[in-house]
Amino acid sequence: xxxxxxxxxxxxxxWYNDLVxxxxxxxxxxxxxxxxxxxxxxAIWEKIQAALDKMFKDTxxxxxxxxxxxxxxxxxxEAEHVEGFAKECAVVTHHxxxxxxxxxxxxxDPEAKLEEELIVRPTSETIIWNTYKGWIHSYRDLPLLxxxxxxxVRWEMRTRLFLRTAExxxxxxxxxxxxxxxxxxxTERMIxxxxxxxxxxxxxxxxxxxxxxxxxxxxxxxxxxxxALMQDGKALQAxxxxxxxxxxxxxFDVQFxxxxxxxxxxxxxxxxxxxxxxxxxxxxxxxxxxxxxxxRLAPLQVVIVPIYKGVEELATISTVAGTIQQELQAxxxxxxxxxxxxxxxxxxFAEYELKGVPVRLAIGPRDFANGTxxxxxxxxxxxxxxxxxGIAEYVQNLLVEMQDNIYSKALKFREENTFxxxxxxxxxxxxxxxxxxxxxxxxxxxTEEKIxxxxxxxxxxxxxxxxxxxxxCMVTGKPSAQRVMFARSY
Amino acid sequence: xxxxxxxxxxxxxxWYNDLVxxxxxxxxxxxxxxxxxxxxxxAIWEKIQAALDKMFKDTxxxxxxxxxxxxxxxxxxEAEHVEGFAKECAVVTHHxxxxxxxxxxxxxDPEAKLEEELIVRPTSETIIWNTYKGWIHSYRDLPLLxxxxxxxVRWEMRTRLFLRTAExxxxxxxxxxxxxxxxxxxTERMIxxxxxxxxxxxxxxxxxxxxxxxxxxxxxxxxxxxxALMQDGKALQAxxxxxxxxxxxxxFDVQFxxxxxxxxxxxxxxxxxxxxxxxxxxxxxxxxxxxxxxxRLAPLQVVIVPIYKGVEELATISTVAGTIQQELQAxxxxxxxxxxxxxxxxxxFAEYELKGVPVRLAIGPRDFANGTxxxxxxxxxxxxxxxxxGIAEYVQNLLVEMQDNIYSKALKFREENTFxxxxxxxxxxxxxxxxxxxxxxxxxxxTEEKIxxxxxxxxxxxxxxxxxxxxxCMVTGKPSAQRVMFARSY
Numbered sequence: 005x006x007x008x009x010x011x012x013x014x015x016x017x018x019w020y021n022d023l024v025x026x027x028x029x030x031x032x033x034x035x036x037x038x039x040x041x042x043x044x045x046x047a048i049w050e051k052i053q054a055a056l057d058k059m060f061k062d063t064x065x066x067x068x069x070x071x072x073x074x075x076x077x078x079x080x081x082e083a084e085h086v087e088g089f090a091k092e093c094a095v096v097t098h099h100x101x102x103x104x105x106x107x108x109x110x111x112x113d114p115e116a117k118l119e120e121e122l123i124v125r126p127t128s129e130t131i132i133w134n135t136y137k138g139w140i141h142s143y144r145d146l147p148l149l150x151x152x153x154x155x156x157v158r159w160e161m162r163t164r165l166f167l168r169t170a171e172x173x174x175x176x177x178x179x180x181x182x183x184x185x186x187x188x189x190x191t192e193r194m195i196x197x198x199x200x201x202x203x204x205x206x207x208x209x210x211x212x213x214x215x216x217x218x219x220x221x222x223x224x225x226x227x228x229x230x231x232a233l234m235q236d237g238k239a240l241q242a243x244x245x246x247x248x249x250x251x252x253x254x255x256f257d258v259q260f261x262x263x264x265x266x267x268x269x270x271x272x273x274x275x276x277x278x279x280x281x282x283x284x285x286x287x288x289x290x291x292x293x294x295x296x297x298x299x300r301l302a303p304l305q306v307v308i309v310p311i312y313k314g315v316e317e318l319a320t321i322s323t324v325a326g327t328i329q330q331e332l333q334a335x336x337x338x339x340x341x342x343x344x345x346x347x348x349x350x351x352x353f354a355e356y357e358l359k360g361v362p363v364r365l366a367i368g369p370r371d372f373a374n375g376t377x378x379x380x381x382x383x384x385x386x387x388x389x390x391x392x393x394g395i396a397e398y399v400q401n402l403l404v405e406m407q408d409n410i411y412s413k414a415l416k417f418r419e420e421n422t423f424x425x426x427x428x429x430x431x432x433x434x435x436x437x438x439x440x441x442x443x444x445x446x447x448x449x450x451t452e453e454k455i456x457x458x459x460x461x462x463x464x465x466x467x468x469x470x471x472x473x474x475x476x477c478m479v480t481g482k483p484s485a486q487r488v489m490f491a492r493s494y
Numbered sequence: 495x496x497x498x499x500x501x502x503x504x505x506x507x508x509w510y511n512d513l514v515x516x517x518x519x520x521x522x523x524x525x526x527x528x529x530x531x532x533x534x535x536x537a538i539w540e541k542i543q544a545a546l547d548k549m550f551k552d553t554x555x556x557x558x559x560x561x562x563x564x565x566x567x568x569x570x571x572e573a574e575h576v577e578g579f580a581k582e583c584a585v586v587t588h589h590x591x592x593x594x595x596x597x598x599x600x601x602x603d604p605e606a607k608l609e610e611e612l613i614v615r616p617t618s619e620t621i622i623w624n625t626y627k628g629w630i631h632s633y634r635d636l637p638l639l640x641x642x643x644x645x646x647v648r649w650e651m652r653t654r655l656f657l658r659t660a661e662x663x664x665x666x667x668x669x670x671x672x673x674x675x676x677x678x679x680x681t682e683r684m685i686x687x688x689x690x691x692x693x694x695x696x697x698x699x700x701x702x703x704x705x706x707x708x709x710x711x712x713x714x715x716x717x718x719x720x721x722a723l724m725q726d727g728k729a730l731q732a733x734x735x736x737x738x739x740x741x742x743x744x745x746f747d748v749q750f751x752x753x754x755x756x757x758x759x760x761x762x763x764x765x766x767x768x769x770x771x772x773x774x775x776x777x778x779x780x781x782x783x784x785x786x787x788x789x790r791l792a793p794l795q796v797v798i799v800p801i802y803k804g805v806e807e808l809a810t811i812s813t814v815a816g817t818i819q820q821e822l823q824a825x826x827x828x829x830x831x832x833x834x835x836x837x838x839x840x841x842x843f844a845e846y847e848l849k850g851v852p853v854r855l856a857i858g859p860r861d862f863a864n865g866t867x868x869x870x871x872x873x874x875x876x877x878x879x880x881x882x883x884g885i886a887e888y889v890q891n892l893l894v895e896m897q898d899n900i901y902s903k904a905l906k907f908r909e910e911n912t913f914x915x916x917x918x919x920x921x922x923x924x925x926x927x928x929x930x931x932x933x934x935x936x937x938x939x940x941t942e943e944k945i946x947x948x949x950x951x952x953x954x955x956x957x958x959x960x961x962x963x964x965x966x967c968m969v970t971g972k973p974s975a976q977r978v979m980f981a982r983s984y
Contacts, residue, residue, distance in 0.1 A: 034621065035563045042558055043556035067540065068530070068532055070523070071661060073528060079600060086599075092589065093590070098585040099585065122584070131524065144836065155645065171561060
């Protein structure tokens, strides 16, 4: 191995961190809780952004950009919102530094205190709805379908690369509608887009559902989410979409004249996914050799490595490699020919496995003589020797097959780790082992809280599209309309 | 007109602001000095980003992301840098809010004071070079060619939309090299990429040159810039590229083992352009009717407007419009068919002119009968009636011609407003009138300062690629190797 990665069975958490750092995805920075996203990690994020951005635009959304800072008073305007968001955040209190009178670097200039403190946005509902007040007057201005790609800051105490960082990158959609029904439809449309993206691009199957009242976004009437199962049996919330009712419109006095000429408050949604998706992507598919990337999100899809002794052998192999490279590029596949002479091929193999390059082609002198090439696929680690003729088409099909296979493997894992239980005793045993646990719950926050305190499991969601089979709460025995999904989570 | 725009001759500054706001590009926000970039403005910025990002990647650069915050002590590490940058900035001093004990909203929790204040990045050299220390050990790690798309904050006292805002969006490239020569070559490569981008995409001719010592970036050995001339005769700096020598490597102790096995400090460059380019784009080409956008940066390139009475006429016109729309889309042109029934066509015409849509096609009943279409081009405001057959190809060529024409017009304007003067008296008269003024200067900061104080003109740059003709300083009569370029500026 090029760089030692902790094995999953030894320490799953350390394995994750090793992968993130050693595959060159991200690292901690000198600023507590803030990460540096390294080129390989950022290239994957760019692929995620491009795919989502297209899905947003295809459904009529436009991008815009709102200020990084939020006046402190804005946070208090929506009562529940401030409770959920305004507390752990970065507060700007001054706007100037000055030379230290004692000659040691710079100090904050006490004269430059802001009249009102500014909060680095933890989310942008408040500043955006304050802006929408100026944009929305009539039903003709609606719907307003806007998305923003931005950085946000939440002062998390315990951070983990990608999964929970003080600063993270995300997109936040904020839409305004004339009717409640349209806003609910939008909320559902966007959670379904997230689910589609997760399955088609991240190759991660997700459960779409609604959060319980206690897990809702601060200020929302309803929060929809997608939940994914990681290899250690814990759940990861990968995206949320909120129906905000008229809460923010009332807090910021955003009214419009409807078709009947009557003034009414506007209906709102917001929805977001973040660099947390990187964590999901890594944890869902990778193995003890390193990253496993679905081909659609791999910045580099194919690497060609020559096996040779001396410059003459390299020259002959390079002509073949060059032809294959061109054929692959003509099919829109990203390829690198790595003929660097400072690393042994075994080292290169391990390095590309670590970084998750889906397909590796190796060409040695015997391949040159026989007109063959060795094809190694990252997902199964299988190798086979194939004729050079037609190899580009083979690889093109293989990439599609691998995307499907990675998804199928994750789906199979989830199916094998989803359990129905009917008693609280069974529940406690199963939750220890991990996985999604479907059980009946009486719908009260008290029971939810009790289960959380006793088992560290939360209700990840009330699944949509589940066949509603009534039953009795596993804790209280009270009636339940359908099973809800429990898990321990990230 | 749909919305009244101030005429340039009445008040150029107000005209600019009117355009930005009324064409839906940006507006001021509730946070002092921070703007909201509206969808139409952001769509143009996305086009700018896409073009530049491709140029960066084609020259071997990778994107990454570094923290929003910089520990205060970092800013003091490079002595000149702190003088130029550390002063007017947003300072984070606390990480928590709490409910006001008096019950009025939220207040800063005094218990949550940071040990060391964090500065919202005004530029990222310090945090990035602190990170590079961990990435660079050997000449094999070099060159390191990294770019970041990010928001930055500089606490400007007087702000103008796009041109000078407290928060703005930009890209900042930060590269590390083994030799001085390589770093200088990179600095020049990037300023030339900016110049090429300005001319080919923004359709703005620029002068490439070096800044004088007093106008250099804080911490740079040399600053290269591109300077553009606006319609009011003022210069606008549109991009800079800095050769940083070993200053930041020494400040953050970034050393590497060179090919001879000897430890040496790394050589650095940094370069950036920002949403200020939006200001340049608007001011360089637009007219009293609104925006004029070069077709390559126009989010919407063609709009088709039906002229009709009643639904039957609309239906027949729509079939023709639909065919033309498809033909244009097949050529990769972005087209909208605006058959909205709530606005008169005259209002639509004015609105699309205001927003700078390059080509407008109008189809009325007579056009339907005659198989014609009216083509209006935004740059010259000329209209002509042409056969529907072959219209897509005509429009495709027209867009190319318009891109060239907009550039040529701006080049002609600059040539007509560039003056050589030899005496300080002539200089003072010319500077009052506006334009680029080429004059001899003795190379001293004292003379530069005197000219600035007396005329409000600065040396925009010492042009590269100018035929070096020696002369005498217009102020002191001392010898000068070549003319330098003066102007009043944004």
